[in-house]
Every structure is written in structure tokens, then in C-alpha cells.
Amino acid sequence: MMRGLYLSFAFLTTSLGSRQGEPTAPLATRGSGILRSSVRSVAGQRGPQRVRRQDSVGLKNHNDGTLYTIDLSIGTPGQPVTVIIDTGSSDLWVNPVCETSGQPSFCSSFPQFDYTSSSTLQDTGAADILSYGKGNVTLEYVTDLVAIGSAQIKDQVFGVGVESYDIPVGILGLSPPTSDAQTQYSFVLDSLVSQGLIESRAFSLDLRNVDDPNGSVIFGGIDTGKFIGSLExxxxxxxxxxxxxxxxxxxxxxxxxxxxxxxxxxxxxxxxxxxxxxxxxxxxxxxxxxxxxxxxxxxxxxxxxxxxxxxxxxxxxxxxxxxxxxxxxxxxxxxxxxxxxxxxxxxxxxxxxxxxxxxxxxxxxxxxxxx
Known part of the structure; x- marks a missing residue:
């Protein structure tokens, strides 16, 4: 229950369409400047608590309510890191503290980023505290190579958690930086555009439930095979x-x-x-x-x-x-x-x-x- 969603986002406008039934063909590239990732759903803990590129990168639905995660590669050599894909925030950060995550076993099931093993990591000297609807994190900002599939973002700024509460997985924020207060550094979507990896800041999500592993995220555009009718x-x-x-x-x-x-x-x-x-x-x-x-x-x-x-x-x-x-x-x-x-x-x-x-x-x- 509580199953799929198809959302299309752009920097200045959001388009809504009626979701189509099961696709009869796999995702297809809609031209250059599109980065495509597959979506996979995985059940988690329950309980209510108040391109030219065609990359196969997993996005998973964890039913703790519902968390949709994407696998990145960070550093040199690349290390696999799993993060929540979140349209409600802007920052990328990794390494929640599992002991205070509220779900230590679930948190520990994901790999953490060993920043001491990356030859390309640079410390910015900046730090911050980010608060969410539930939980918060104290982090230090660094720069390093961040890859989504074969798309490699150079010198991406992101946070490494040093203290966190009630958050079991790091976060990849995709919300729009529409004010001057949010232009202190280039977020992941902006970096994908500025480094020529995608053509626009638009992206779309096709999210499924834990019983349906076939979803997708597309950076730089939409997949017209995922909906019927016109967009609004x-x-x-x-x-x-x-x-x-x-x-x-x-x-x-x-x-x-x-x-x-x-x-x-x-x-x-x-x-x-x-x-x-x-x-x-x-x-x-x-x-x-x-x-x-x-x-x-x-x-x-x-x-x-x-x-x-x-x-x-x-x-x-x-x-x-x-x-x-x-x-x-x-x-x-x-x-x-x-x-x-x-x-x-x-x-x-x-x-x-x-x-x-x-x-x-x-x-x-x-x-x-x-x-």
C-alpha cells in the first residue's frame, strides 16, 4: 500500500502528469544531457512515529515510512555511499551517527564514507548544523569527487556528519535554491548542470512501493513514457x-x-x-x-x-x-x-x-x- 508516484521538477516550474500503468518498454534516453538512474524498493522498519548517459544506479524505497535512497560513489578511489534522495532540502551530506540515529541496525546496514582514504578530499574549514522535520546533523564541509553512475562531479561541496540524531541515512537534497541565502556553494543539481553533465536543473522521479522494484530518477529531463495526458x-x-x-x-x-x-x-x-x-x-x-x-x-x-x-x-x-x-x-x-x-x-x-x-x-x- 501507499504505492507509486511520478513527479517532474524544474527550477522555475513544476509539471504534474497522470501516471501511466506499467511501462511496456525500458527507459529510453530523450537526447543528450540526460542522466538516468534506476529505482529499487527495499522494505524497512514499520510504525507511525510522530543525458547522453544511461546509468543504472539504484534508488530504493525503505518503508520506515518511505525512504527513497540512491547509491553514489565518493572520493578517490570511489567508495559506495547510500543517501536519501530528498526534494525537501538542498544539501548533500553523508555519515550519520548510527548510535543516535533511532534505528542503529538499519543505519549500520549502509556503508559509510571513509574520508581519510580519499586522495582527492579537501577540507573547506566550514561547518553547519542542519535541522529536518525529524532529526538534525552537525557536519563539516569538504570537497571531493562525487559520482552518480558514470557522471562524475568534480570538487563537489558536501557535508560529513560528526554528530546527528534521528536520521539513519545521509541525504542528497534536490530542493531549489531560489534565494541569495542558498548560493554559498554549488549544490549537486547545479554542479551537474555547470559541469555539462546534464542540460538543465530539471529532474523527475518515478517512485514505487516496496513490492515494486521498478522505478527511476532522471536528472536533466523527464521520461514521457511514465505518464499519460498533458503536463500541468x-x-x-x-x-x-x-x-x-x-x-x-x-x-x-x-x-x-x-x-x-x-x-x-x-x-x-x-x-x-x-x-x-x-x-x-x-x-x-x-x-x-x-x-x-x-x-x-x-x-x-x-x-x-x-x-x-x-x-x-x-x-x-x-x-x-x-x-x-x-x-x-x-x-x-x-x-x-x-x-x-x-x-x-x-x-x-x-x-x-x-x-x-x-x-x-x-x-x-x-x-x-x-x-
Whole structure:
């Protein structure tokens, strides 16, 4: 449950399309300047807690909610390093501290970068503390060779964790640096463009569930075989227009609806709700009124006041019905099966929670069929 998603991102606009069924042909290069990586899903720990290039690089879905990871090669000689691919942040960093990760066994299952063994690493002398929705990391910035498949980024700045909490895997951030505050160094996407490895900062993700290993990430463009219909261009909001004031893929959701198993459909009046698209998030977090309307609409849903989750019979996921998100002229109908999270065997919840302050701040990845 909580299955696939296809998202296409660009620096100034975000395009949404209806996802196609299973592809009948493998990914194809759409011209020069495209870097293609395969996606692989791997189950993890459960439980709700509040180019010219054609490279085969794994991207894995860990169902701890859902973490999508990509394998990089860092240093000289190259060392394999696994990181979360995250559209909600910008920095690349590696080496979380497993003892304080909250999931030490899971964390220890991934290789760490031995910076003392790289002949090309340079220390920048800079350090920082990065905070996330859950967890934080203190890191020191270095430069070194970073490779995604055969695409090698020279002198890429990234962080090496020296202290971290509640984060089991390093992170590759892909969010847009739309303000001057985020231009202190070149992020991975910018470096791919500036070094001629891809033609544009656009990228697209096709993310799947743990039962479907066939997904993909494409840097520099999109794969038109992954969706049907037209794309909808949605302007990325300026940080001053968003609840968080942060540089993220904030766009405007203009409506929300429910299609019940009997086919009856209800749609809200026109709304303007800023939401951001976050591959690092498991659940949608929406204003309280929308959260309640979605949760109450699921057959037999029972609200657990202590956690905020709506619990439903797991069999509901086999029923027809969808949660419908509207972005201008495009409606994304998310089937029940894709919007229900099985938190334990035989125990399922609706994949939405309210924002803490009731504002329109959302991890809206589930809005377009992600978990």
C-alpha cells in the first residue's frame, strides 16, 4: 500500500502528469544531457512515529515510512555511499551517527564514507548544523569527487556528519535554491548542470512501493513514457509566499475531493493552499479542515485522538475510491490503496495528518500518489 508516484521538477516550474500503468518498454534516453538512474524498493522498519548517459544506479524505497535512497560513489578511489534522495532540502551530506540515529541496525546496514582514504578530499574549514522535520546533523564541509553512475562531479561541496540524531541515512537534497541565502556553494543539481553533465536543473522521479522494484530518477529531463495526458505547469512559490518561508517546491493546490467506492464524487470549492512536494516525507500534512474531511470520508475510519491517525480496515485499500488533489486544470486521483499506510500487520491508517498550526503547510508527496 501507499504505492507509486511520478513527479517532474524544474527550477522555475513544476509539471504534474497522470501516471501511466506499467511501462511496456525500458527507459529510453530523450537526447543528450540526460542522466538516468534506476529505482529499487527495499522494505524497512514499520510504525507511525510522530543525458547522453544511461546509468543504472539504484534508488530504493525503505518503508520506515518511505525512504527513497540512491547509491553514489565518493572520493578517490570511489567508495559506495547510500543517501536519501530528498526534494525537501538542498544539501548533500553523508555519515550519520548510527548510535543516535533511532534505528542503529538499519543505519549500520549502509556503508559509510571513509574520508581519510580519499586522495582527492579537501577540507573547506566550514561547518553547519542542519535541522529536518525529524532529526538534525552537525557536519563539516569538504570537497571531493562525487559520482552518480558514470557522471562524475568534480570538487563537489558536501557535508560529513560528526554528530546527528534521528536520521539513519545521509541525504542528497534536490530542493531549489531560489534565494541569495542558498548560493554559498554549488549544490549537486547545479554542479551537474555547470559541469555539462546534464542540460538543465530539471529532474523527475518515478517512485514505487516496496513490492515494486521498478522505478527511476532522471536528472536533466523527464521520461514521457511514465505518464499519460498533458503536463500541468505550476509556478514555484516565492519563499515569502509560503508558510515556512523556506526554499522548497511549494506550489498552489487549488482543490481537493473524494471519490467514494460507489462512484459518488465530492469536490471542494476553489481554494488556494500552498503545499510542497517532498520525496523525503511519508504522509500528507494538510490544514485541519482538509485532514478531517479526508479522514472522515474513508469507510469505517476511526480517529485515534492520541496519534491523530485515522485507522481503517486494511481491506478498504482493495475498494474502489480515491482522494483527489487538484492543481489548476490537473486532477491527481490517488486510489485508496495508495493512500493507506499499513503500519503493522493487519493495522492500517489513512496517510494524512494535520499541520500543527492549522496553516497550509504540507508534505504533499502523497497528494500525487507517493507514500
Amino acid at each position: 505547469k505550476c509556478p514555484i512559490l516565492d519563499p515569502t509566499e509560503t508558510p515556512s518561508g523556506a526554499d522548497r517546491y511549494w506550489i498552489t493546490m487549488t482543490g481537493v475531493g473524494i471519490t467514494l467506492p460507489d462512484g459518488e464524487s465530492q469536490t471542494s470549492d476553489a481554494i488556494e493552499v500552498p503545499v510542497f512536494l517532498d520525496s523525503g516525507g511519508t504522509l500528507s500534512r494538510l490544514p485541519t479542515a482538509i485532514y478531517q474531511a479526508i479522514g472522515d470520508s474513508f469507510p469505517g475510519a476511526q480517529l485515534d485522538q492520541s496519534s491523530g491517525f485515522y485507522y481503517v480496515d486494511c481491506g478498504v485499500g482493495k475498494q474502489a475510491g480515491s482522494v483527489d488533489f487538484i492543481f489548476n486544470n490537473k486532477k491527481i486521483a490517488v486510489p485508496y490503496a495508495d493512500f493507506i499506510w499499513e503500519v503493522d500487520e493487519g493495522q492500517c491508517v489513512v496517510g494524512v495528518l494535520p499541520t500543527d498550526d492549522g496553516k497550509a503547510s504540507s508534505s504533499c508527496s502523497a497528494c500525487v500518489d507517493e507514500s
